Amino acid sequence: xxxxxxxxxxxxxxxxxxxxxxxxxxxxxxxxxxxxxxxxxxxxxxxxxxxxxxxxxxxxxxxxxxxxxxxxxxxxxxxxxxxxxxxxxxxxxxxxxxxxxxxxxxxxxxxxxxxxxxxxxxxxxxxxxxxxxxxx
Numbered sequence: 001x002x003x004x005x006x007x008x009x010x011x012x013x014x015x016x017x018x019x020x021x022x023x024x025x026x027x028x029x030x031x032x033x034x035x036x037x038x039x040x041x042x043x044x045x046x047x048x049x050x051x052x053x054x055x056x057x058x059x060x061x062x063x064x065x066x067x068x069x070x071x072x073x074x075x076x077x078x079x080x081x082x083x084x085x086x087x088x089x090x091x092x093x094x095x096x097x098x099x100x101x102x103x104x105x106x107x108x109x110x111x112x113x114x115x116x117x118x119x120x121x122x123x124x125x126x127x128x129x130x131x132x133x134x135x136x
Contacts, residue, residue, distance in 0.1 A: 096123025
């Protein structure tokens with residue numbers, strides 16, 4: 001994929017979460033080339049949120065990363081992506097997902113999205129490890 005066709009990432013979240021994640025990714029990765037943009041829903045009507053997000057949709061491949069699979073951020077993402085262009089929505093965003101994204105955004109969406117979903121799941125763990133436990 002050429003540089004101009006690299007996937008744009010938009011982190012859309014409640015409060016200051018989006019800006020915090022984008023800032024953390026830049027500090028850890030050193031990638032500061034607008035690979036990720038942060039949008040908050042703070043004080044915004046659904047129409048304003050959709051307008052802000054709509055500026056990124058339809059301009060090439062984009063992944064919208066939302067904090068939750070429902071709520072104002074997810075609804076705005078779904079409304080903006082309903083035309084079915086070169087967009088994908090990933091909900092439950094975390095730092096491992098975004099770090100992998102900035103280094104692999106040259107991949108086409110059908111390859112990139114499953115990769116990111118896998119990285120997000122792999123990025124979660126517990127101490128002690130209860131993942132193999134028989135406890136409900």
